Amino acid sequence: MNPTSSTVHSRLDLDPDTIAACRAAASDIADDVDRFVRERTTVAVERTITRFLGVDDADEDGTPLPNRLVDTLVDAGRLGDGITTPLVNAMRSLDRSAADVARAVTAGEVDLFTLPELPAHDIRDTAERLTNDAIATIRQTRNTRAERIARSTTHPDPLLYVIVATGNIYEDAVQARTAAIQGADIIAVIRSTGQSLIDYVPYGPTTEGFGGTYATQANFRIVREALDDVGEQLGRYIMLCNYCSGLCMPEIAAMGALERLDMMLNDALYGVLFRDINMQRTLIDQYFSRMINGLAGVILNTGEDNYLTTDDAVEATHTVLTSQFINEQLAFRCGVPPEQLGLGHAMEMDPTLENGFLLELAQAQLVREVFPHHRLKYMPPTRYMTGNILRGLAQDTLFNIIGAWTRQGVQLLGMHTEAMHTPHIADRHIALENAQVVMNNLRDIGDEVVFRPGGLIQKRAQDTLARTAELLEDIRRDGLFDALGRGTFAGVRRLPNAGRGLAGVASRSPDYYNPLETALRRALHLDG
């Protein structure tokens, strides 16, 4: 996947001990979060369990039944127990499927908490069976993907990633197909503004969104089918991407596992910093969500690229690397292997900066060398894009050069119209053509030129790494919550008890039962 590996000589002459020290610090930070998370659950986690048990429908107001079910749990003050016991109890007592139980509860015909309680081992037997079915389904989807990919032709990295964002899932599907025909490897369906802040997942196919299209299971399926169809014709497997981050991380991860999404943006820190979501809530959600992604073989993308849209790319690149180290460890705790880890970073310096290209190159290569086995996701210029689409095209050309040069894993293609509108059908075409021509024309530049020893590029990378090590030590000492409170990332300050969704968090009670988590941990070979 990439030419540089930890055993290979560093082109940037990076100090392996510093990298190791960073990882050690990040590991401690992640352990801290891990301890915190394991003692808690959230409404989203519990709703996810209902989905795996087969609940997937909405009431006449459009409220999904997983929400209706878990709301009764919350209303009963029993969120800390988890939904599994009462739901399976109802299924067994009434001899009905989870979906039927959910409908009955919604209709007010059944009250989960007044039914007779069956013996614990009975519940557990059923729950574990159902859980194992769910795990099998996920594995099955994963196998299907693997088979399809095995039949698919490939080209040298990076993979080419484009977005569709019309608001209408059918138009999205049309444009996803054309993008695939033009050579895209990955299609991401952008969500409507605001979806990440709603505490449920909309239901059914949707045709009205702003700046994106709602992430719904039906929508996932529509685009998945379109891409499978066009992919068969092209002899290439086209990957589908959507977003977990937000108030429904694990639920969307579950939908993604069922509908064979291949890549998902999954980053609690993004939600905290850019959506003002409560950090406790979203870190707990992320944990469950990433385990699902991990088992589903989904490549998971983090959002550090966004930091440089609000913070300064020249001054603050070390915060990107710092966050990546932490995010890596958090993902490892969820059983996500490096190959599935798409740490995000971006080209976001002012293009009028003298030698800015060299600094961007240094950063891209630094990230590449520090995370040699990861499917890094390299994000295009956005902040300094303007309505001058012709200058924008040049910026994107430079970005594509760096992507090929440093062999990024995924190149999210820049759009020359970035500053003005979500991509039109022709914009993607222009971007894909640019990437293909440029990357082919410079294919082996990374091997054929060498950074001058002790030169600007090496020094810049070494300096960024050193600052990262320092910052990680600070965070190891004070904890991640404290760092977020200080505005360490993206120049944004967030407090542990502020932000959206805190109400949906509960400490696990002694009775808390979540066989899905146990099964996931087992399947992912995670301890305890």
Place this chain on the structure above:
Amino acid sequence: MNPTSSTVHSRLDLDPDTIAACRAAASDIADDVDRFVRERTTVAVERTITRFLGVDDADEDGTPLPNRLVDTLVDAGRLGDGITTPLVNAMRSLDRSAADVARAVTAGEVDLFTLPELPAHDIRDTAERLTNDAIATIRQTRNTRAERIARSTTHPDPLLYVIVATGNIYEDAVQARTAAIQGADIIAVIRSTGQSLIDYVPYGPTTEGFGGTYATQANFRIVREALDDVGEQLGRYIMLCNYCSGLCMPEIAAMGALERLDMMLNDALYGVLFRDINMQRTLIDQYFSRMINGLAGVILNTGEDNYLTTDDAVEATHTVLTSQFINEQLAFRCGVPPEQLGLGHAMEMDPTLENGFLLELAQAQLVREVFPHHRLKYMPPTRYMTGNILRGLAQDTLFNIIGAWTRQGVQLLGMHTEAMHTPHIADRHIALENAQVVMNNLRDIGDEVVFRPGGLIQKRAQDTLARTAELLEDIRRDGLFDALGRGTFAGVRRLPNAGRGLAGVASRSPDYYNPLETALRRALHLDG
């Protein structure tokens, strides 16, 4: 002017002995041409002399008086004697200026060859005085330029060169000004198609041309004034460029010397290969023309870049370098120093070629290292430009990267609309913006990255140099005329006695007299 010099370590690990061998072979080839040229004159050379003596006007049919005068010489079968003696004889006999004599001859009032012949020393005294005045005028113009440049601000190389080509000199002047304001360093006024094949220089301001505007002395003046004016406002000296090549090389060089042009395309081989001009004629013309350019301090550009529009850029790059070695020596014979020598080369590989960028980079750096003190002129993609202006913009971006990387002397900016039309006012703006942003953003890349020792880039350059050395040996053996007859350059075959303009060539008679040439040789410190 450029970072690489012969004393500096070669980034391409080129063998200095091979380079020296190339120069030695080229020197012999040039000596051969030199011997040939010195024994001959042409109508254009003689017309040039009349211009320096002050003849500049046209008859009612638009035929310039220099032509009318020299035509009488040809009609009298005395071209081999030169125009100087009869013209000065008439001036002295009639006590009239050269311009007046020309008018009288044109009106049929005077016949140069029936006037009494004054004593030779009388003629020579006057001729030498007038010649010295002409030399003084050229020097004066050169000094004016030097003073203006001394007051001017600069930026790192390459200089940015754009063309205007509306057909209407007044629109050209408008657009030349706007280009200067946008940051252009050099403005070239492209000629109308076909002008290079007419055996006279049109007269007066012109407003009707196809794909370019006629080169006339009045037109030179109009744009020169516009650029001086706007340059004063900007605090920058804006260079003006036009074309000598064609059937009037030395005449246009003379006009350029008088009107303070700063750069001129001056290449007999271009005329031979691309305009089917007779090689004897144009090599003789070139000789005189380049001496004038040399003394005038004009930077002279050669046309090897054009070879790759008809020949294959991957296969035939060594023919470009071969021709450059020869052209260098030919220019040295005319007293043109390296700093005034803008050898042309180009980026002309198919952009869909894998690693094509690396080959282009190798070539650009090769030329840079072989000619370290020359103001190399680097030409943009043209052949593989298409109506797809957005792909074209990417091709031009790559070209600008190489220009900055290898510190070319002059970057002739690519136009994204190259395949379709001569530049519109906005096209230049887009090109200038691209060059400025890209070159600044990658400023020191040439110093900060190193070509992998023994890698594809070094090998390609070394191989091209080796093939050049071989080809130069062949030409040393067989002569330049023979090489042209074999289709060595641009894949085009030309024969010594074919092509346009041969009729205007004559062997110098024992009476041949050309004090201007003598004065130029003296001023340029040329032997013999």
Place this chain on the structure above:
Amino acid sequence: MTIHGRTGATPPDLTSVRPYGDTLDDGIMQLSFSLPVPFGDEAREAARRLLLAMGLEDPQIYHAADLGDGYTFVIVYARTRATIDFTSIEVAKVAAPQRSKKEIEALVAERVGRDIVVLGACTGTDAHTVGIDAIMNMKGFDGDKGLEAYRGVAAWNLGAQVPNEELVARAIELDADVLLVSQIVTQKDVHKVNLTELVELLEAEGLRERLLIAAGGPRIGHELALELGFDAGFGPGTRAVQVASWMVDELIARGLVERTPHGRRSS
């Protein structure tokens, strides 16, 4: 207005201006667009005819590309015969004089005599705070300090994704003089919907005349803002000092400096 640089060349007739390719009045325009028709000669011809139907002349297809699945992209050059009278154009501009931060602070001290209360927010589902932060926050933008840094201004930045209702509630609570609203997402004109809704809410609360409202964002201009019922609009590249100058001027001009708290009035 003088046009320089056309010495010797025919000057443009400013009452009848037409695009300039490389010659005065040639009318040349570059266009690109996609059509939902399969790639091929017919698609090129369709593009050509479309331009003719639009009244363009001499359309030249520079490039056509197959987007796949029955879509074609074209790049075209053509000539328009349309002209515009440039001499008749007048653009509404925010009228305030250029003042420095110091001058503004002095003016507030002298003519207002109390803190001007300014609320900033990025409303609706819009989460783009960089623009409003640039105007409001201490740090400001491009070396120009934000309103928080002004003596005589009490600046409250409510951040992103603020519902209009909440903004109005806070305006009442804090007795605001000025509301600054940022709208960056404009797809399907959602910004117009959001901004119009705010004006309606303020009118419903009887507050509209008692405070100044300004909108800003990359696709917002002064004219659009006026159309939507705002007092001013600020586009890309705006600096806080421009906003401050306008706001003080306008508060004084409208006699809004004498304080009658909204809260009280509306109770």
Place this chain on the structure above:
Amino acid sequence: MTIHGRTGATPPDLTSVRPYGDTLDDGIMQLSFSLPVPFGDEAREAARRLLLAMGLEDPQIYHAADLGDGYTFVIVYARTRATIDFTSIEVAKVAAPQRSKKEIEALVAERVGRDIVVLGACTGTDAHTVGIDAIMNMKGFDGDKGLEAYRGVAAWNLGAQVPNEELVARAIELDADVLLVSQIVTQKDVHKVNLTELVELLEAEGLRERLLIAAGGPRIGHELALELGFDAGFGPGTRAVQVASWMVDELIARGLVERTPHGRRSS
């Protein structure tokens, strides 16, 4: 004609097709052009009004730049209401069947029985030979041999900058069956002038009906060539084999294979 890929999405109405930005029939077009007016808000407004005057809706100025000296460049997106009936489009195409070099040679041997004389030239002041060389010369273009390589074809490439008079003279002298004319320079429609002049010369010589004439070049299409009085036109990417196939077909169809030398006839 079927449009694929719009499963679930509204299919386009091919009788009324409109540009597609990101939603069917949104009519979105990108434009760019320069105006001879000084940079500023008024220039933006002038650009906007010009588009409105052209019948475009909702023009959005994405970018405006100062070109200096009273010129402004703009990049705009806008919507058109114009539509085109795609189902009614028929494009004239060179009709000849696709044949291989071998098949063509066999056809000449069988139906013509002598060498077809073909003259190629780039006429007027145009010096771009690469295109005509690609069609005429042995080497050909992109792996496809040129006419010189065909048995049964006597191909004469006269090269560049050939005056029309000379071409006609050589046609008479060599008793040509086919003239192939290349025109690359098109500024101020000089190609149309050149091509029309050739047709007139041939008519004046009474030769027009006795030979085939085809034009080619990057801005030449079959329809334009027909308009100018040629028998066929060949655009960018043409290969010799296409030209050869057309030429043999057409000579046979027109009964021009029975030889009566022009020279004699016109004498």
